[in-house]
Amino acid sequence: MAREDAVGDALTAPLGRRRLLAGMGAAAVAFSLEGCGTSAEQRLNFLNWQDYIGETTLADFRARTGVRVNQSYFATNDELFAKLKAGNQGYDVIVPSNEFVERMRAADMLEPLNPARIPNLANIEESFRTAAWDPAPRHSVPYTWLVLGIGYRRSRVQGTPDSWKWLFDSDLYKGRIALLTDAADLIRLGAKYMGKSLVGVDAATAQAVADMLGRQKPNIRRFHEDDGQDLLLAGEVDLALEYNGDIAQRMREDPDIDFVVPREGSLINADTLAIPKGAKDPELAHAFIDFLLDAEVGRGISETILYPTPNAAARALMPPDYAANPVIFPSGPGWEASEWGRFEGAEMQRLFEELITRMRAA
Amino acid sequence: MDNRVDWHRAPGPFAAILGPPLAWFLLFFAVPLAVVLAMSFGTNVGVADIAISGTFANHARTLEPVYLGIFLKSFAIAGAATLLCLVLGFPLALVVAFATPRARTLLLVAIMLPFWTNLLIRTYALMTVLRDGGLVNSALETLGVGPLPLLYNNFAVILGLVYIHLPFMVLPIAASLERLDRSLVEASLDLGASHLGTVLRIILPLAAPGIMAGLLLTFIPALGSYLTPDLMGGPDSQMIANVIERQFKRANDWPFGAALAVLLVNLTLFALALQGLLRRLEPSP
Structure with missing residues (x-):
């Protein structure tokens, strides 16, 4: 035994x-x-x-x-x-x-x-x-x-929010945004928004993303523990960083909810x-x-x-x-620009974590 | 106090009574705490191992402004919750202590009632009351007041902490008020003091030990609270326990998490020592 x-x-x-x-x-x-x-x-x-x-x-x-x-x-x-x-x-x-x-x-x-x-x-x-x-x-x-993307409430947003800008770098949806709390995911998707690869993010880029999120913080309602689909369903937020499968589950309950992989590309796991x-x-x-x-x-x-x-x-x-469900099996420019994530090493992991802790404490 | 038992004359029964709780305490409190202390002097090796290298680097890092700032914020949130508990709890304790015996039992049951439900479930219940489409906001909406941001901010965290910790404030104060000599209250009123004056100048000082116990019982768990800021907090309501949790999980930096935990324990001990000191300075009634 x-x-x-x-x-x-x-x-x-x-x-x-x-x-x-x-x-x-x-x-x-x-x-x-x-x-x-x-x-x-x-x-x-x-x-x-x-x-x-x-x-x-x-x-x-x-x-x-x-x-x-x-x-x-x-x-x-x-x-x-x-x-x-x-x-x-x-x-x-x-x-x-x-x-x-x-x-x-x-x-x-x-x-x-x-x-x-x-x-x-x-x-x-x-x-x-x-x-x-x-x-x-x-x-x-x-x-x-699974692929990360933006789950959103159709009746409350303008058109299709197909850019990370609406989550990371804009006050258009102030107070109606929920982001995942995972430090590595946030930093890597931020790098993607800045036009860089999400594999092998360097310290300077990570810092730049943390600064951007720090500026965006007043517009964010909540950092969630992968329950963004429920916040969306309850009407607490109108845009949530979530996985396609989680949003697909909730779309069965509420046809007003939809999902998009932003055009800058995303993280596949x-x-x-x-x-x-x-x-x-x-x-x-x-x-x-x-x-x-x-x-x-x-x-x-x-x-x-x-x-x-x-x-x-x-x-x-x-x-x-x-x-043939476009949420479950996405296609289009966002999907084509997406990359598989990899473990960036213990050192980078701790750096990502510290940057996000600082950003949230600031 | 003359009927005190001299344990020298009865070592067997004494050992039998003290042994199990002492063993429990050592095995499940002292030993894990020692492991945490040892780990706080460790270094990460590779992905999953920790070498106890005797480094002070983790402790030095806990003193960086960002972490001290988080400690300060935790103190402020826990302090605000404790004060609110006192303001709400003292009148409640007065009512309990001066009620008829039958009513007192009912009131005590009412105060204990929330403990019959798990903390997590109570927190979620509170969240459904506070959220945008919740009870409070839908009631406000019928009055024509837009939804107020009651959830996912520091206000929600303090409210949640008050809700959870109020019984820990009320019960010790009520216990000390019950033991209070009623003739002193009558004498004060007979001699012309107002009701408010009697409460402030007679009852309050006599209830001080109970209030002190209530303050500690509320403040210490509130300082280390994790669930409430996690579930009810907003983007910037992280408290120290949340940061410690992230070191053990996401950051995978157990030595640093242990160092933060050691600092939290030390600050708690400091608060206890301070309370002991204050009590010694006070002339006993």
Whole structure:
């Protein structure tokens, strides 16, 4: 049992620094995970984003395999990273974004995947089967991909707000703007607005973006934790920096809401399925990942979450209002100018964070 | 105080009573705090590791103007919330203390009632009341007053903190007022003092220990509050706990987050020491 080992290591290691923390975290979850549930039933601990699975997917997996999936949630990649940094507390499958796959690989926190155990990999679109951010041997499988853009309330804006200007550099929509709180995303999109690439942003550009956001701050209503779609739906704001899938979900509830990828281009990311180091049953984890990549299962997931899927077989089963939806699968100049994000390194990450903290404190 | 137990004569029962809470305290409070203290002298190595190098760089960084400014802002917000709690809580405590026993029980239950619901849920409930399309603003709208910006600003943070912490102010003051010798109040009124004069010159000084306890119980958690500024605050209402949280998560800079946390603990200890000092200077009633 990996968890008990972690506790044991922590007790025997000389003056354990991180290991002690790891041990304590493991002990805490060992209590909470083992406290409940029957011993006869096999369990799999799935750490996922909220609203990020099909309605019946987990029940179907249980019906097919007899394994009960215990789903818990994380709200940001940082939270996921911080959680696993203190030791894997018994999670079998996690859903990190591509930039965190790089980060977690660098920290040796992911198990390499065995493609032979995931035959449904063949369902994944050709262009997603290799990725610069996860070179072979792959440690992750793309689950969805996503692009940031502007979600907006049509009746309250003039035309289509197809430029980052309306969020970052204009008082036209004063007090009706919500931005994501993520420092790296803000700085990189600001760089994009300034006509630069969002990959390899330098310190001077980052500073210039932070200054611009500082000037824009009085016009901003809220820095949100990826709940911009709800602020938009509730009418608290009229423009929100959000992911296409989140806005697509709300567009079903309110036809006045729309989404655009600004013409300067945006940030593309993927969420992936991965197995963290210390998972107690990697074989079962592989089986679960394979199940999620099944065409029919993938259709069920896409129907619920409405994020773009890299699963070609699943997309082929979807009705045209998904497969040809311009919000879910954007096109046009903004989309063509968009770039894949990459992890810019711990040093830059801290710089971005400090700049945004200063901007907000000023 | 003559019936005091001499533990030298009963070490067994004494150890049995003190042991479990002491072990709990050491394991779940002292040890984690020591880990945080050690980490604050650490350096980040690579993406996920921390070496305890004994550096003071993190502590030096906490003293940069931007972070001191955030501390100052947290003090101001927590202080304003505490004062408002006192202004609202003292009259409420008076009512509780001087009510009939039956009414007092009902009032105390009413004050405790919010604790039956989770803090997060209470905060979201308050947000639905305050937001643009919420109860207050729709009521104002029928009166012809445009929606007021009640949410996502510093005002909302202070309001939220007052709402959460008011019971911590009322309960200790009410407890000290209940123990107050009523004949002193009667004597003051008999001797011609006005009601207000009696409250200010007799009751208030006698309730000082309760007020002091209420101030501390309100101010310290308010100073370290994280949820309220996070959910109800605007673009510039970050408090120190939010910055600490970001160091542990987004910035992935645990040593610096630990250094900020250590500074926060030290400031809290300083406030406690100051209170102890003030109490010693005061002549005991």
